[in-house]
Amino acid sequence: MTDTITLRRPDDWHVHLRDGAMLEAVASFTAKQFGRAIVMPNLSPPVTSAASAAAYRDRIIAALPAGSDFTPLMTCYLTDDADADDIAAGHAAGIFTAAKLYPANATTNSAHGVTDVAHIMPVLERMQAIGMPLLVHGEVTDGDIDIFDREAVFIERVMKGLIAALPDLKIVFEHITTEQAVHFVDSCGPNVAATITPHHLHINRNAMFTGGMRPHAYCLPVAKREMHRLALRKAATSGSPKYFLGTDSAPHEIHAKESACGCAGIFNAPYALESYAVVFDEEGALDRLEGFASLHGPQFYGLPVNETMVSLERSGTAVPDAIESAGSKLVPFHAGAQLNWRFLSS
Ligand code: DOR
Ligand code: ZN
Numbered sequence: 001m002t003d004t005i006t007l008r009r010p011d012d013w014h015v016h017l018r019d020g021a022m023l024e025a026v027a028s029f030t031a032k033q034f035g036r037a038i039v040m041p042n043l044s045p046p047v048t049s050a051a052s053a054a055a056y057r058d059r060i061i062a063a064l065p066a067g068s069d070f071t072p073l074m075t076c077y078l079t080d081d082a083d084a085d086d087i088a089a090g091h092a093a094g095i096f097t098a099a100k101l102y103p104a105n106a107t108t109n110s111a112h113g114v115t116d117v118a119h120i121m122p123v124l125e126r127m128q129a130i131g132m133p134l135l136v137h138g139e140v141t142d143g144d145i146d147i148f149d150r151e152a153v154f155i156e157r158v159m160k161g162l163i164a165a166l167p168d169l170k171i172v173f174e175h176i177t178t179e180q181a182v183h184f185v186d187s188c189g190p191n192v193a194a195t196i197t198p199h200h201l202h203i204n205r206n207a208m209f210t211g212g213m214r215p216h217a218y219c220l221p222v223a224k225r226e227m228h229r230l231a232l233r234k235a236a237t238s239g240s241p242k243y244f245l246g247t248d249s250a251p252h253e254i255h256a257k258e259s260a261c262g263c264a265g266i267f268n269a270p271y272a273l274e275s276y277a278v279v280f281d282e283e284g285a286l287d288r289l290e291g292f293a294s295l296h297g298p299q300f301y302g303l304p305v306n307e308t309m310v311s312l313e314r315s316g317t318a319v320p321d322a323i324e325s326a327g328s329k330l331v332p333f334h335a336g337a338q339l340n341w342r343f344l345s346s
Contacts, residue, residue, distance in 0.1 A: 002286055003314045004344075009306035010273060010293035012037040014135070014174055014195045014246030016265070017060055017072070019043050025326035026251050027063040029269035031070035033343060035306035038135070038246070039072045041100055042109040046077035050090030057095070069308065073097040075135060079112050080119040084126040091132045097301065098133040098172070099123070103154075106141050107220040107264055108250070113137075117158055124166055133170040133301065138181065139221050148205070151221050152180040163188060172300070175200065175248045177221045179231035185242055186235075193300045195246025196236045198275035199266045199333055204229045215262040216331045219250065222264075236292055237285035244297035247272045254322065254329045268333035271319055275334060277312050277341040311344040 012034045017023055030037050039060065041047035047056050053074040060072045076087050076099040090096035101120075102113035114120055127134055139150035140157060163171070173185055173194040185194045199219060204226045207217040217223065235243050249272065250265025257263055268275060273293070280289040298305045319334040 001314070004311055005277070005286055005289065006309050006311045007290035008294040009035040009308045009310050010245055011035050011297050011306065012247050012249070012269075012272070013172070013244055013297045013301075014038055014040065014197075014248050015269065016040045016042070016248070016250040018251060019056070019059065021327055022251060022253075023059065023063045025328040025330065026249075026267070026269060027060060028065050028068075028325075030249065030272075031064050031068040032345070033269075033273050033310070034070065035308070036071045036073055036303075038097060039074055041075045041077035042102065042107075044109050046079075046109060046112050047074070048077050048079055048082070048112075050076075050086055050093065050095045053090060054095050075100045077102065077112070078114055078120055078123065080115055082120050082123045084123045087123060087132070088126055088130055091130060096132070098135050099127060100135045100137070100174075102137045103139060103141050103158075106137050106139050110137070117162060121165070124162075124169060128166045128169040131170060131302070133172055135172045135174050138173050138176070147222055148224055151176070151178050151224075155180055155184050159184060163192065167191075170300070172246075175221060175246060176232065176235075177224050178228045182231045182235045186240070190242070193242045193244065193296070194235075195248070196232055196243055197246060197248045197266075198268050198272055198279070199223065199248075200229065200232050201236060201279045202229075202275065202333075215257045215259070216266065216333075216335065218257075218262060218264055219248065219266045220264040233279060233283055237280055237283040237288050239285075239288045239291055241291070241296045241299055243292060244300065245276065245293045246297075251328070251330050254331055257331065266333050267330050270323060270332050271317060271334060271339060271343075273310070273312060273343050274317050274339045274341045278339055281314075281341065312341045313344055314340060315342045316340060317342045 102110040249269035
């Protein structure tokens with residue numbers, strides 16, 4: 001039995017670091033485990049220009065503990081009025097790594113998102129031409145579509161047309177949650193990939209209702225049926241370079257989660273790597289963890305892999321019920337549970 005695993009330092013290809021006091025509270029958790037992270041732009045107001053992304057990057061770097069070896073990779077929040085010239089210039093200047101498509105009102109701070117992909121076709125054509133990845137929150141937002149079907153319907157209504165119109169655009173289908181998304185990504189060329197969160201590998205939709213309503217298991221896209229969780233586990237551990245690590249760690253203060261209208265988001269950054277290691281171990285695929293966590297993402301984004309290494313050992317990690325950090329009280333994923341892998345650091 002493997003008791004210690006050593007892998008290249010992983011990257012988180014999808015994280016919410018927030019701003020202000022919450023950024024101060026959470027930045028160190030991501031910086032401890034990951035070399036780089038794709039930072040989501042859904043601040044209020046959103047990060048829609050290269051200038052605002054550069055300023056946000058500075059605030060992230062200022063919030064890191066001294067001596068951190070962590071690089072935030074910035075993204076542009078696309079709106080109906082997105083400016084192709086500013087986005088292309090930001091990409092050329094090394095400020096924007098990618099751009100994020102939030103369908104309007106799909107999730108937290110997405111009110112300024114795109115109302116119809118047709119509105120941003122000139123921007124997407126430009127991104128295709130310069131090789132800039134499009135990161136997609138893949139859910140339709142129509143109230144008449146069942147919330148558990150929103151990803152599958154998005155594939156039919158939006159993704160297929162997008163790929164037909166822009167066959168060379170690099171697309172990351174973010175935080176996939178369904179068997180349909182796995183089949184879709186598998187059916188596309190190497191320019192289409194997906195991130196998979198730890199929580200969608202661990203929980204199915206029952207987790208939101210076990211013995212009562214469980215707001216800390218609520219995120220978007222919501223967890224689906226068990227068959228979908230199993231399809232995600234198979235994809236993540238398959239060794240396919242199309243799948244890589246993206247935690248979608250999305251912290252909200254405890255009172256904003258435990259509320260009559262609780263926010264969507266699971267805060268998994270503190271034990272992210274341990275959480276993935278448990279899944280890969282259960283699937284008998286520990287030898288594939290490094291590909292998923294540290295190699296496939298850089299390969300897709302055309303970036304070098306990290307030079308330093310991290311290790312995990314098979315031993316207990318007790319996850320606390322809550323984490324108090326820089327004035328925020330946050331409930332982490334796996335709160336109160338014991339994980340049988342421990343992050344040993346670099
Ligand atoms: O659960 C989620 N939380 N899903 C998202 O897409 C956004 C995120 C957030 O920003 O809180
Ligand atoms: Zn997200």
